[in-house]
Amino acid sequence: MQNKKKNMLFRKKILLILLLVLTTFFLSGCLKKKGSKGYKVNMEIWGVFDDSSVFESLFGDYREGCRSIGANFVTNMKYRKFTIEEYKKELLDALAAGNGPDIFMIQNSWVPQFEDKIVPAPVDILTEKEFRENFVDVAGQDLIGSKGEVYGVPLSVDSLVLYYNKDIFNANEITRPPKTWIEFNQDVQKLTKLDEYGKIIQAGAAIGTAYNINRSTDILNLLMLQNGVQMPTREDPYPVFSKTGEASNVVDFYTQFAKIGSPVYTWNPHLHYSLDTFYEGKVAMMFNYSWHGKTIQKKNSKLNFGVAPLPQLDPNNPVGYSNYWVLVVAKNKQKPKDNRAVNNKGDMILKGDDYQKARINEDWEFLKYIAIKHNKKFTLKHAFSGKRKDFVVKDDPTEKYLKATNKPAARRDLIEKQKNDPFLGSFVYENLIAKDWYQTEAEAMENIWAELINQINLGEITSREAVKTADVRMRQLIK
Numbered sequence: 001m002q003n004k005k006k007n008m009l010f011r012k013k014i015l016l017i018l019l020l021v022l023t024t025f026f027l028s029g030c031l032k033k034k035g036s037k038g039y040k041v042n043m044e045i046w047g048v049f050d051d052s053s054v055f056e057s058l059f060g061d062y063r064e065g066c067r068s069i070g071a072n073f074v075t076n077m078k079y080r081k082f083t084i085e086e087y088k089k090e091l092l093d094a095l096a097a098g099n100g101p102d103i104f105m106i107q108n109s110w111v112p113q114f115e116d117k118i119v120p121a122p123v124d125i126l127t128e129k130e131f132r133e134n135f136v137d138v139a140g141q142d143l144i145g146s147k148g149e150v151y152g153v154p155l156s157v158d159s160l161v162l163y164y165n166k167d168i169f170n171a172n173e174i175t176r177p178p179k180t181w182i183e184f185n186q187d188v189q190k191l192t193k194l195d196e197y198g199k200i201i202q203a204g205a206a207i208g209t210a211y212n213i214n215r216s217t218d219i220l221n222l223l224m225l226q227n228g229v230q231m232p233t234r235e236d237p238y239p240v241f242s243k244t245g246e247a248s249n250v251v252d253f254y255t256q257f258a259k260i261g262s263p264v265y266t267w268n269p270h271l272h273y274s275l276d277t278f279y280e281g282k283v284a285m286m287f288n289y290s291w292h293g294k295t296i297q298k299k300n301s302k303l304n305f306g307v308a309p310l311p312q313l314d315p316n317n318p319v320g321y322s323n324y325w326v327l328v329v330a331k332n333k334q335k336p337k338d339n340r341a342v343n344n345k346g347d348m349i350l351k352g353d354d355y356q357k358a359r360i361n362e363d364w365e366f367l368k369y370i371a372i373k374h375n376k377k378f379t380l381k382h383a384f385s386g387k388r389k390d391f392v393v394k395d396d397p398t399e400k401y402l403k404a405t406n407k408p409a410a411r412r413d414l415i416e417k418q419k420n421d422p423f424l425g426s427f428v429y430e431n432l433i434a435k436d437w438y439q440t441e442a443e444a445m446e447n448i449w450a451e452l453i454n455q456i457n458l459g460e461i462t463s464r465e466a467v468k469t470a471d472v473r474m475r476q477l478i479k
Contacts, residue, residue, distance in 0.1 A: 041358050045103040070389075139154050179312065
């Protein structure tokens with residue numbers, strides 16, 4: 001009897017064990033997340049100015065890190081460089097056809113035009129808080145949406161500074177570049193040389209006109225911001241330049257430098273282009289960005305020039321102006337025809353929304369890797385399971401990029417490293433104080449201001465008429 005009971009208990013135990021094993025096997029099969037497998041996506045980046053070698057180096061470091069933890073989710077990483085003249089058209093055509101890049105560069109002022117073509121960072125990859133802690137304020141102004149969406153990341157921010165010819169300054173016993181606009185006007189009067197017929201033979205500064213000054217409308221925008229003109233914002237994009245008198249006063253200030261008979265007459269529409277005039281040694285000052293430092297040195301390696309922070313209206317409340325490129329992620333991209341999202345090692349077969357989800361996840365992971373500060377490790381996230389693994393970051397990717405390109409930093413911690421650089425120091429200082437405004441159609445709005453400045457130079461309209469016209473034409477653009 002006892003043996004019979006023992007046998008029954010034994011059989012029950014065996015059945016219980018088998019039941020537990022089968023249940024575990026069944027549940028593991030049913031609850032196994034689809035993201036537990038690997039997957040493969042391509043990554044193509046489009047941009048301007050940067051050589052492919054710069055990105056190839058970043059690609060190599062990233063792949064090495066991913067391989068070290070067995071997270072080889074991205075294949076065929078490649079960068080394609082375009083000329084600035086062809087870039088925007090090629091980009092828009094490719095995005096419209098669905099076969100554009102995964103990641104691409106846009107100017108900071110283009111963000112409003114591209115918002116419907118790009119996808120913000122997933123909040124589990126990059127948050128607004130993390131963005132603002134890393135980057136200068138102007139980047140947050142440009143790239144963070146009304147609901148805290150992060151639309152892109154900059155590897156560099158560039159801001160206007162004052163370029164000046166040291167030899168011309170020394171010859172006229174001017175010991176330092178002007179710190180205020182009052183000093184700037186005084187220096188312009190000292191440095192401008194006219195012949196007996198009133199022709200400019202040496203310009204004090206390249207300012208006052210539209211078409212023969214590089215980034216003339218940026219200088220005008222800077223003056224608007226320094227003078228507290230109410231500028232369009234994301235929340236209220238409609239211009240109201242004519243609402244008060246500040247905007248017309250700014251236009252008067254700007255155009256006085258090209259007005260014959262003005263005490264500060266120093267420039268006119270008939271002079272050479274500002275960059276050419278500067279490297280020829282025929283103008284003492286101009287306003288420009290860091291990338292033109294190389295242009296000047298290439299054109300005239302013997303030119304003795306320096307850079308300095310911008311003149312300010314109120315030195316206690318300094319304001320700069322930025323113009324830079326950011327990296328964003330395309331909202332949609334066709335799955336590649338060569339089907340590289342699948343391989344023969346049991347990786348997931350990605351279709352439709354799954355492919356887009358994986359692609360966007362990997363694109364933003366890479367952008368975070370190359371742009372955000374890391375404490376010697378980077379956390380990689382699986383697109384579907386959400387599982388995370390860390391790999392060691394040997395070199396700061398952003399710092400590596402900046403050294404290769406000699407560009408000013410967007411990240412606060414790297415500004416600290418560049419602030420004493422004899423060339424980049426002025427640019428990164430301006431990055432800290434730079435502001436911007438919301439331009440729904442940036443290039444069209446630039447053209448409106450340029451045309452109106454030219455009409456003022458020709459005496460066809462007044463500054464007040466120009467400001468009213470700007471309001472009307474820009475509002476029509478938005479509508």
